[in-house]
Amino acid sequence: MSKTDIAALYENVKPKLYDSQQKELEEKFKSTDNVAEILDLCNKLLKNPEVPNAEYATCPAFTPAHKSLMCKTLSSTPGLFEKLKNAGPTAKGFTISRAIQTGVMTPHLGVGCTAGDEESWEKYKELYYPVIKGWHGFDPATQSHKSDLDPTKLVQSAEQTELFNKYVASTRVRAARNVSGYSLPAGTNDEDREKVCQLLTAAFANFEGDLAGTFYPLGTLTDAQKDMLLNNGYLFQIPKTTNLLWHAGAARSWPKSRGIFHNANHTALCWVNEEDHCRIISMAKGGNIKDVFDRFCRISAALAKSAEANGTKLMYSEKLGYLGTCPSNLGTGLRASVMVKLTKFNETEHSRKVLEKVCDKFDLQPRGSAGEHSAAVEDKFDVSNKQRIGFTEVQLVQKMIDGCTKVIQYEEALAKGTTTIAQVEAEVSV
Numbered sequence: 001m002s003k004t005d006i007a008a009l010y011e012n013v014k015p016k017l018y019d020s021q022q023k024e025l026e027e028k029f030k031s032t033d034n035v036a037e038i039l040d041l042c043n044k045l046l047k048n049p050e051v052p053n054a055e056y057a058t059c060p061a062f063t064p065a066h067k068s069l070m071c072k073t074l075s076s077t078p079g080l081f082e083k084l085k086n087a088g089p090t091a092k093g094f095t096i097s098r099a100i101q102t103g104v105m106t107p108h109l110g111v112g113c114t115a116g117d118e119e120s121w122e123k124y125k126e127l128y129y130p131v132i133k134g135w136h137g138f139d140p141a142t143q144s145h146k147s148d149l150d151p152t153k154l155v156q157s158a159e160q161t162e163l164f165n166k167y168v169a170s171t172r173v174r175a176a177r178n179v180s181g182y183s184l185p186a187g188t189n190d191e192d193r194e195k196v197c198q199l200l201t202a203a204f205a206n207f208e209g210d211l212a213g214t215f216y217p218l219g220t221l222t223d224a225q226k227d228m229l230l231n232n233g234y235l236f237q238i239p240k241t242t243n244l245l246w247h248a249g250a251a252r253s254w255p256k257s258r259g260i261f262h263n264a265n266h267t268a269l270c271w272v273n274e275e276d277h278c279r280i281i282s283m284a285k286g287g288n289i290k291d292v293f294d295r296f297c298r299i300s301a302a303l304a305k306s307a308e309a310n311g312t313k314l315m316y317s318e319k320l321g322y323l324g325t326c327p328s329n330l331g332t333g334l335r336a337s338v339m340v341k342l343t344k345f346n347e348t349e350h351s352r353k354v355l356e357k358v359c360d361k362f363d364l365q366p367r368g369s370a371g372e373h374s375a376a377v378e379d380k381f382d383v384s385n386k387q388r389i390g391f392t393e394v395q396l397v398q399k400m401i402d403g404c405t406k407v408i409q410y411e412e413a414l415a416k417g418t419t420t421i422a423q424v425e426a427e428v429s430v
């Protein structure tokens with residue numbers, strides 16, 4: 001490969017680098033004819049998780065490749081970037097430039113902006129509110145969010161539980177929780193990140209009964225621990241240049257002050273300092289959603305109690321609900337899902353499209369076994385609530401129970417031959 005070849009490739013690499021990195025690479029290109037040295041530096045810059053703080057003098061020039069709601073909001077509101085830039089940083093030092101850098105540097109993202117602390121949600125709301133409205137169909141300017149974490153209000157009859165246990169391989173409920181007074185991962189420093197880790201590990205140490213377990217610091221994992229976490233699917237991914245974490249700034253000092261907690265029987269899991277301070281995951285085999293949600297609520301309550309005991313609280317807004325790093329996870333931030341076997345719905349491309357319509361009818365979203373756009377291995381689909389904000393936790397989980405009941409009933413009718421895919425499609429299209 002010649003320098004001319006590298007120069008051509010550089011045009012594809014350039015959008016992934018910050019200004020200072022571009023200059024460093026261009027200087028190397030000018031100073032040497034050693035192709036290996038140039039390539040080594042390019043790879044080093046691309047793999048460097050120490051993301052610099054982008055500070056844009058003017059609103060970035062977006063391209064047709066930029067798809068995010070952040071890009072659409074700034075492009076359709078002349079002067080908004082300059083107005084928010086002139087508003088200055090938050091008390092924690094988070095700026096509008098840092099809020100948008102993940103969307104600028106990663107054009108394919110749908111949201112394209114992040115928050116670095118509690119204050120940024122209010123300070124830069126003229127950007128965030130249109131993004132929230134576009135993503136959720138919820139308008140914070142006119143609406144408010146309510147929370148309800150009372151698992152006794154859920155209704156899942158014995159007949160429904162029996163039906164779910166027949167078709168559902170596993171159930172999971174997850175959401176983020178963040179500690180007030182500390183920067184969010186996208187805007188934090190080593191000191192705040194370590195304090196958050198200390199607060200959370202202290203909370204885990206006080207978990208009792210079925211919640212009691214072990215915390216594994218990410219930076220000190222033994223090979224055996226790493227294998228155990230990987231084999232169980234608990235180990236979160238190392239950030240890379242194509243995901244939100246990297247250019248949001250949440251990958252700095254990786255993996256320092258990060259870790260994973262799980263209880264003894266692997267039904268409660270907490271991720272520390274990944275995209276949010278804490279990602280709660282309650283899970284179990286089978287389809288007893290009430291049990292899984294009850295455990296989720298107890299974890300959330302235990303974290304809130306621990307935060308209050310340490311003179312703080314969990315981040316929460318009367319307008320936006322539980323606050324976090326990404327606008328896509330506001331409100332409840334909750335995703336309740338079942339891995340459900342739907343053989344008849346997986347027979348053809350058309351039947352899978354009908355499943356999407358059925359789920360949409362009940363405000364649910366079907367995904368493949370390995371997530372969005374993946375195949376349903378062994379006919380297992382991941383079906384979850386579509387909404388996050390504007391409904392309480394109880395309402396969303398109840399929607400999931402009731403909607404999945406209908407999905408399974410359709411599956412059984414298709415298997416018995418008492419209905420057809422065309423009839424199902426016609427019924428849900430009304």
